[in-house]
Amino acid sequence: MNLVNIGEKRVFVADCDDLCSQVADEVEALLRGGEEVVLGLATGSTPLPLYAELIRRHREEGLSFAKVTSFNLDEYEGIGRDNYRSYWAEMWENLFSHVDIDPEKVHVPPSHFENAEVAAAEYEARIREAGGIDWQLLGIGRDGHVGFNEPGSDGETRTRRVDLADETREDAAPTFGGLEYVPTHAMTMGVGTILEANRIVLIARGAGKKEIVVEALTGDVGPHVPASYLRGHQNVGWFLDYAAAGIDA
Numbered sequence: 001m002n003l004v005n006i007g008e009k010r011v012f013v014a015d016c017d018d019l020c021s022q023v024a025d026e027v028e029a030l031l032r033g034g035e036e037v038v039l040g041l042a043t044g045s046t047p048l049p050l051y052a053e054l055i056r057r058h059r060e061e062g063l064s065f066a067k068v069t070s071f072n073l074d075e076y077e078g079i080g081r082d083n084y085r086s087y088w089a090e091m092w093e094n095l096f097s098h099v100d101i102d103p104e105k106v107h108v109p110p111s112h113f114e115n116a117e118v119a120a121a122e123y124e125a126r127i128r129e130a131g132g133i134d135w136q137l138l139g140i141g142r143d144g145h146v147g148f149n150e151p152g153s154d155g156e157t158r159t160r161r162v163d164l165a166d167e168t169r170e171d172a173a174p175t176f177g178g179l180e181y182v183p184t185h186a187m188t189m190g191v192g193t194i195l196e197a198n199r200i201v202l203i204a205r206g207a208g209k210k211e212i213v214v215e216a217l218t219g220d221v222g223p224h225v226p227a228s229y230l231r232g233h234q235n236v237g238w239f240l241d242y243a244a245a246g247i248d249a
């Protein structure tokens, strides 16, 4: 594990195993602290090795999720929970089914709703009722999105229904078997919602993320790169693999 500076921020750079083990240590410290913990969780390929490591610690080392309440960042619109492409299903397949989390304490934004504003306000209310998010996990999109806060999302945005950017839909096309099947809308926590978490951990892996990570860390802060707003938060851990950091291993 190396600590390097990109722009004014110190970032952790390591191989995938070390990154995940370091981030899993943070989660473990929270879970073994004995208090109820509110985790903000992310989908996509980035967190999968982390979730695998947490499952391993649950199975082999007795790490318990019994005191966890979770809130996922986002969900596609119109994709039911029984559809394996939904983020609800993805979270159960890759984490929740394998640990002792209470299903009643799992929250993922709704994919179906009559009124988007009401549904979004309800999600925000649930986060508030849980006492706010202690620890928020993020990936980053090639376009600089966090959650589904696409370029144009400012730092004040709250949970809401959004249009998905073309680049995001293109990245999802293989999973959906073609661009025409990728939803055009989603429900996402806002950048402002995310920034209220006590601790934020952003993981970026792979050379495809290098350019946007550098832009988020060194470019202007603004809605053109929603991840850039993280620089205004006091407690963000940036965890990059060597390829995402542009450093030779």
Ligand code: PGA
Residues within 6 Å of the ligand: 043, 044, 045, 046, 047, 138, 139, 140, 141, 142, 145, 146, 147
């Ligand atoms: P990925 O997506 O983990 O599949 O790269 C990250 C994101 O879009 O936030």
